Amino acid sequence: MSKYRLQAIVFVLVAFMLGCNEFMVVGILSDIASHLHVSIASVGYLVTIFATVYAVSTPFITILTSKYSRYKTLLVLIVIFLIGNTLSGFATNYWSMLLSRVIAASVAGSIISLIMTFTTTVAPRQKRASLVSWVFAGFSIASVIGVPIGTTISTNYSWRYAFFAVSVITIIIFGLLVWLLPKHVEQVQGSIKGQLSLLKDPRIYIGIILVLFTAATMYGYYTYIRPLLTTALGFSNASLNILLFVIGIMSIISNRWSGRIAENKGLRGMPKYYVADIILLVLLPLALSTKVSGLAVLLILSLIVTLVNAPIQIHFLNTAEREYPQSLVLASSLNSIFFNFGISLGSATSSVLVSAIGLKNISLGSAVFAVLSLTLIVALNRAIKAKPVRRVSQS
Template sequence: MKTFKFQSFVLVLIAFVLGFSEFLIVGILDDLSTQFNVPVATVGYLVTAFAIVYAISTPFITILIGRFNLFWDLMATMTVFTVGNILSFLAPNFFTLALSRVITAMVAGVSISLGLTFAGYIAPMSKRGWLLSWVFSGFSIASVVGVPLGTWISTRFGWRISFLTVIVVSTATMIMIFLSLPKDFKQRKSTVSGQLALLKNHKIQLGMLLPMFNLAAIYVFYTYLRPIITTQLHFSIPMLTILLSVFGISNIIGNRASGKLSEGPGMKRMPAVFIAQFLLMMLMPFAFNFSWPGAILLTLVIFTMPLLNSPIQLFFLQIAEREYPQSIVLASSLNSIFSNFGIALGSATGGVIVSTLSLNGVGPGGAVYAVVSLGLVLWLNYLTSKGLSTSSSNL
């Protein structure tokens, strides 16, 4: 049991350091804008670029390495991830910083996919939902501890030291991976076409779109969280750090609730979640006229962000284990891949709205994607209830 608990901690730590690196940009947008003399909206597109590279590279790399030893795959991707952050730390100009983010993004998705695959491998069936929700919580903990810490370090000591912190945590994580995770873990060998057979399943095809539009709805406003807090809601820089921590705590609570959902009603409860997202986002233009009501509304929307995670992850894994055992790693990667497509879509949409309208427009912009998510989950639940679960040829 002690071994399982330590292994679980290491898997959560992997998610934490990946989330710390990915989300750090949100907290230091203004500092990078000043350092490199580029508009805040341009720096915001680093979030978009990271997500696009993450989403496009992850399935290709995952399929290529899936035939090898998964432990050494994880060690290799974490090494490249660390090197990418070292390049960010040393970046002399904005182009080099952007290049470093591309390198980091190329392996971040593969690393968390492998981490989730290990979670499914080491956890007993009764603990799978629990461990998956905790691994996803690693990203939320990064919001609570990592992003506010990185923001505070950036304002006090400079943004480079924020990246140095990521490097130190990443190196420590690799040491613990080496000491704790099983070194003989492989999935069933298969050809590339054999692994891709998973994607012919129509419920998989439909399910992949859910995390994309869920995160697109959130990231229309989340990418610009710092200017929303300081410019729109008129909070001070010290309050910015506090509020980022509060939002992160809300996200952690949402992840824990996601684990409970996966053990209970699962996907059947998601329509209510997306309806709530839509209503809250439509209220943003009004709530943003008042500091504390605006902050409370943001806290509630951020709580809904991770509720889909564990139910959709178990949904993908159960289909893969039952019908496509050669595609377990690919199935583990789908949530993170399409979440990052959603981050790219949402942050790009937010950039257009902020540039052409104002920060007041990000709520209704996100609400449009929440409606799309609602339609998708209703359709998926209908297919599930009718037992239409094998391939697109069924329709």
Template sequence: MSKLHNLRWQVFVLVLTSFALGFSEFVIVGILNDIARQLHTSVVSVGSLVTWFALIYALSTPIIATALGHFNLYKSITSLMLVFIVGNLLSAVANSFGLLAISRVITALVSGVLVSIAMTFANYIAPMDKRPRLVAGIYSGFSIASVLGVPVGTWVSVQFGWHQTFWLIVILSIVTLILMFICLPRDIVPPKSNLKAQLSLLTDKKILVGMWLPMLNLAAIYPLYTYLRPILSSQLHFSAGGVTLILFLYGITSIVSNQISGVLAEHNGLRLMAPIYVGLIIMLLIFPLSFNWRLISVLLILMIGIVMYVVSSPIAIFYLDIAEQKYPQSILLASSINSIFSNFGIALGSATGSGVFQDKGLSAVASSGVLYAILAIAVVLIIVKLERIQK
């Protein structure tokens, strides 16, 4: 049993945690149509769950993370995982849109803090030279959720009903909780500090600028990602099997994206993000023009998937380095910034996609993210300038 308490098993549990969180958050994208049909509501209404989930996630995470900032990490992560299981259990038995919405609120309330605590564990247990790759590994759990969770969840929903998809998440989450009990160290407690001391992190100029980058990154991509299944089925006319396969391939690109992200984090990767976002802008603009050539459309979707998470590890390390050097009492809050503002970006991007979908149709959804990508370039350039000035 003692062999389970080594770094490899601890990392596995943290990655499995992020996988369960990503599975629960992203699966709505794959089962959007099925929920709308069974609950007799519109696809846009169900799509709004993506927006509200992300918004609640982003708003609740800093509050809860700050409140738990000096508590034992093991007790915090296991307690919140129990709440996460309850939220998904309610989704699994929901027979109305209202109950489903409530269940998603409960799940969203704890998801962001669970990510933050997993990142904080990584910061404490990983040797300094391995930290960028471990951070990328934790984020890869979300990508693996795209590879396996969303396509498998979509297939289960089509074959057996969307309730069974949430039962699958409940079982996975229980297994994860059991492994937490077995594997995670129980003696890690962040330094004690008052609320004002923890929030001092948010007065740092580089933090205030850098927090916008994960938001704008996902705001640029989520108009497309939120309505990816309707685009594939209604606009590009793929069969249910074809949609599942493309979602699987999209997930593969997300894993590639995270691996690239880990490499970039080891080589000051924020400096390389501006040209990457220029490429994203070009892809988003030409995507609506590719609908007559399905292969080109799919290739563009997969290339956008590669861009989706490349900023995650460099920006997470950016926050953690600042906290370690100047605000050590704010490590948990620093660990949460990426997930907080990523979900603001998800909320903004999915809301933008919903509005454009209603007003102009599916063909205009992808290009609605272009403005956010342009703003992301501006943020990257400001960060690079601030880094140069402070050196």
């Protein structure tokens, strides 16, 4: 097996590790609440706090560590993540659990940002989109495989062992990174102001708003995916895990499809998918009248709603690499930062709408976000056409 393939596998494992840590809490909420003697709602806030700390801390850590070796910085951040995750397993009360989640969240975004930056170093230019899509797939694999395994461990043994299992994976990944990562990577350093200059470029700031509203489009309905499947469509709780597994598989396929789009038309090929999003989200309330039509629409949405992930990530990386090299790590973090903000916006909107217009109609809020996203992708493509990213020779 080539060194590049081993590096690619490790990068996907990093995303899997981070995904398990972030998503696993959802599957073991009741177990944590029972052992720490707090309400499920209180433990639920850990998810919101994690996403908020993740989004807020990432740009600060990314900018402040940019002058140091990326290799050493990544390893230090992995160690901090390991400490935070392990402390979650040892938490004896709610506040120690909260602290441990904040520690893990504070570095998780910077870790994946550095991994994305290393993709530009280890992957030939023609393979970057594919590698980026596989890294995103690592998060989907975590939700499909890692989270159910964590839930099973929690149910049969203890929720603490679920966190310890992630710690073991983290230690293994640390060793693999030491072995496989390039230790000396050419870096262009810049002042904080110089790094932030990237955000003045319309090809960037339109892109990050697009990411935010795309995430809001998804989580405007996906936040309530369980009640949509059970309460709205009438599927039994016994079949819920199977249905969520199938939706997760669709997400993995979506990530690979996203990579193909990035390799070919890129962002120019995205508007038609947003049009499809709008149509499906408007039709979803009607589709929920039967199991077959409702599930079909939800599965198709799982395939297409976040297809922009790889094309926009490649766009950010290429723009920074060619025109803002001092901002490369910051550029690699923009997608994850604003996707998390979008999750918060979408979930908050759905929570308001479920009371105002009912569970079956919450996708109408997502449709509004999809319309905004369509407007933004058209504007972004016009901005790119007006000022094309400077091309460099293939490597």
